[in-house]
Amino acid sequence: MHNGTRERRAYVLFGAVMLLFGILTVRLYLLQIADWEQYRIQSENNTMQPVPTEASRGLVRDRNGTILVDNRPSYTIPVVPPRLLSSAIGEAREALIARLSQIVGLSNAKIEEKLNSKNRLFYEPVKLKLDVGFGTVSIVEENRYDLPGVEIQVEARRGYPTFLGDHPIAPHILGYVGLIDANQYPQMKSLGYRYDDQIGKRGIERLKETQMRGQEGVKYIEVNARGREVGGFPDKTLPPIPGEDIKLTLDWRLQQAAEQAFSDTLKGSLIAIDPSTGEVLAMVSQPRFHPRSIRDITAWRALQSDPAKPLLNRSMQGEYPPASVFKMITAIAALELGILEADEYRFDPCEGEFAFGDRIFRCHKTGGCGELNLRGALVHSCDVFFYHLGREVGIENWSRYASLFGFGQPTNIDIAADGEAHGLVPDRVYYEKRKGKWFEGNMLNLSIGQGELLATPLQVARYNAALASGQLLNPHIFLDTPTKSTPLPISATTLETIRSIMHDVVARPNGTGRHAQLSEISVAGKTGTAQNSHGDDHAWFVAFAPAENPRIAVTVLVENGGGGSTVAAPIAKKILKTFFEIYGTETVPNLVAAQKMPAPLQATPR
C-alpha cells in the first residue's frame, strides 16, 4: 500500500462523504430556512403550471404559393383533473361532473373516462372538448369560479381558404388531422406526442406529418388556487418551433375548375398532368368529403358506410377497365411490329359484329363502321377493326406494350403510401392459372381495353402523358420531388402517327372526341366507354394540348356516366379551356418562378 494506512484512507473517504452531506445540508438550509417564506407563499397561494404552447403546423400551398390549408383559432375546453376534483368527493364530485357535462355537452361517463385517462401525466390538462362555440365558452367563463381547473384555451384547427363553402377541393390529397389513436399512442409517445395531440391521419397531413408538425414549446404560468392565471415566468419560456410548409404541384385554380366541372351527381376522377415533368396540376376524386367531418362521429360514420365510397381516392385507388382509351396500345404494338401501316385498308369492312368460334363480338356501332384504316378505326373507335388487329398482335406482344406504358404496375406517385392500386394486365399465364386455359377470344376483349384488364385513372393519366411526351414519367404532387423519366422504346414516327390520329379524333367533325374541341388550340384525345358488369358504362376521355407541343394532359373518368364522347370529353374541355385561360401561351411556371411569388399571408397567430 502506497498511501498510508486504512484508517487514513478511511478519514479521507469519509471526509468526502461529509462534504457531500454538507452540500445537501446547505442546500436544504437554503430551501427550507432561508427561502422558506418564498416557497411557502408559492405552495399556499400560487402554483406554477406548465402550459404547452402549440407549434403552428406547416401550411400546404399550391405551386404558386396559394395557401390550401392553414391554421385557424378555435376554442378548446381543457381541465386539470386533480385541481377540479381536489375539493369534491362523493356526491359533490358527481354533482360537479353532472354540471360539467351540462356545460360542455358530453355524457357523465365520457367525462369520467377523460378525467381518468391513464396516459396523462398527473398535472397535465385533459382536453374535454375541442372546437366549441362561443356559447359554451361564455358559459364556462361565467362558471369558472365553481369549476377550478377548467380552462378555456385557444388552439389551432385546420382551415381551408380555397374551399368554396361546403365544396372541398382535393380532400383526398390534402387528407386530414385527427386525435391520435389510443393504440398508436405508445409508439408516438417517444416522438414527443401527447395522448390528446392531433396527428395527420391521411393524405399529405399524414405523409408529411414529421415535417409539418414542428415542435411544441412550453411556458410557465402562475395560477392561484382558483386556477386563474396571475402571472408568468417569461425567462422560463421555451418557444415552439413551427412546422415546415409543404408545396404541391397542384394549381388551385385548375383544381377548382376541375372540382366544379365534376358536378356533385357524378362519380369519378380527373387528373391533369404536365407531360414534360410529371407534375400533377389537378387531381379530383368525386364524390368528396369534407376533411373536418372527422371531428363529427355521425358524419364520419355516414361517410364510411356511404355506398358511393366518398373516402376512396378513385384517382389512385379505383380500378376500371380502360376500354377504348387503351386502343392506342394495340395500335402502337401493330405499328411497331410492322403488322400494318396507318393508312392501310387491311381488314374486311365492319358490319357491326364479329363472329369468333361460337360467339359474336359486337362493335359499339350497331350498323357497322364500314371499311376503315387505322386512323379511321381510332377516330370512330371501331371495335371490329381492333378485334382483327388484336388477333394479329397477339397476347404476348400486347401485354408487353401495355407494360411499357406502366400498366399493371403502381405509378409510385409520391403519395402512393396513402394506398395505390396496381391495376391488372393479364397475360397468357394469368389465364392459364385463373381460367384453366388461354382462349383466343380473350384477346378480342383485351384489344379494345375490356376483359380482365384493369387500370387506375392515374395509370391512364401517366400513359396519356407518355403519349404526349414520349417519356414515361413519375407523376408527383410534391413540388420538391424530382422528375424521373424513362424514354419509351418506341419510334418517333409511330408516336407521331398516334398523336396525329388522336388530333383527328377531336378535330374531325364526326370524330368521337369532337366535344373537346377548343377554338384556338388544337387538342388530341381519345374517348372510351367501358362496359362493366355492375352497372352503367364508365365514360373515359384522355386528351393533351396543344397537340403539336403538349403542355397539359387531362384524363377524365366518369363512373357509370355513359359514353366517353358525350359525358367525359366536355369535362376535359372545361379543364383545357381553364388551363389556357390561366397560362395563355406561357409555359407552366416552374419551381423557381413559384418561389418568386409574393410572400403569402401569415399563419393565424395563436
Next chain:
Amino acid sequence: MDISRFVRRDLDIPLISTICLTTLIGITMIYSASYNWDLDTAGQPYEKQITWAVLALIALGITVAIPLKFFYAFAYILYGLSVTLLLLVLELGDRRWFNLGPIHIQPSELAKLALVLVLARYLSVRNRDFTRVRTFVLPFLLVLVPTLLVFKQPDLGTALVFSSVILPLFFWAGVRPVHLFFMVSPGLTLICAFHPWTLAPMVLLLVGLLFFHRPRLLTTIITLLINLTVAVGAPYLWDNKLHDYQKRRILTFLNPDMDRLGAGYQVIQSKVAIGSGGLRGKGFLEGTQTKLAFLPEQHTDFIFSVIGEEFGFVGAMVILGLFLFIIWRAFKIAVQVKSRFASLVAIGLTVILVFHIFVNIGMTTGVMPVTGLPLPFLSYGGSTLVMSMVLVGFLLNINANRHETF
C-alpha cells in the same frame, strides 16, 4: 451457523436497527405520498412495500449466511452472468427489466453487486503494481462493459453508479492520489473544453503534476494523449457531429429547467414542496404540494420531497443523520476486517449507497440532474429495497467474519 451466538457476538446491532428504522420511515412516507389516491386495483403501495420489506429481510439473511469465500471464488462468474443478463434484457426483455408476471427483475441491480465483487477480487491480489498503466486496463474494461449496456437501456443513472465505484476502490486499494488525478483528468478537461478560460489552468495543473511526479513515460504519454483528444475532440463533436435534438437532450439533462413538461417541472415542484416545509414541516399527511398537482413519482424517486414537506428541515436532517450513521458503520467494518477482498467489497458497496443518496437528494433539491435513481430504503420499489438489504447483508457478513483471512 449458530444463530444465537451470531446475534450475541457478531451482529452489528446498531447498523441493522438503523436500517430497519429507515425502512419503516420509508413505508410510512409511501403511505403519506399515496394517501388520497383513488386506487381501484391491486393494493396500496405501502402494503406492497411491507411485503417487499419482509422479502428483502429474508434476502439479507441469506446473504449473511453465505461464506465470503464463495463470493470471492465466483466473482468473475457472477460478473459474467450479470453481463449476460444485461445483454439478454436489452434483446429479449423490456430493455430494463424482465417481466415475470407481477415481478419485474432488473439485472442492473445484480450487476452493481457483481461489479464490486469482481473489482474487489482483482484489486485484492497482492503485489499489483499500481504505478503501471496496464494494471488498470482490466478494471476499466470491467466497468465499461456494464456501463455501456445499461447506458443503452437507457438508464443513465445506473450507468453513473457503475462508473462511480472505480476511483474510490482504487484509492482504497492504495493507488496514489496523483495517479487518481491523472485518471479523472480527461473528465475535468472535458468540462474545461467548453469553458475556454478554464482550459489553460487545467493544462498547467496537469502538466505541472506530470512534471513534478515524473510517472513512467507510458503513463505520461497516455495521460497527455487522452487529454489532448478530449480537449480538441469534444468541442468538434459538439459543433459538427451532434444533432440539435441530441444537444438539446444533453443540455436538458444538465439543466432540467429546459425540459418542457417533464423533469424541469418535477424539480421545480419538488423544490417548492421541500422549501415550503420550513423548519418543522407541515405535519404528517399535511403536505399540500405532494398531495395536489404534483408528480406521480413522489412515492418512488421523489419520496424525499414528501419528507421535506411534511417534516421540514428537522425531518430532512434526521434522514441525513440516519444515512450518515449507516455509512459510518460501513466504514468501520471496512477498516476493521482482516481480508483485503472483504474490505474492498465493503467500501465498494458503501460508495454505491452514498452515490444513490447524494444523487437522489441532490435531484429533489435541484443541485443534481434528474437521473431516476431511487433513495435506498425509502423509495417505493421491490428491486431497490431487496438490493439495498442484500448490500447491508454483505456488510453484516463481512463484520461477522472480520477475523477471517483468505
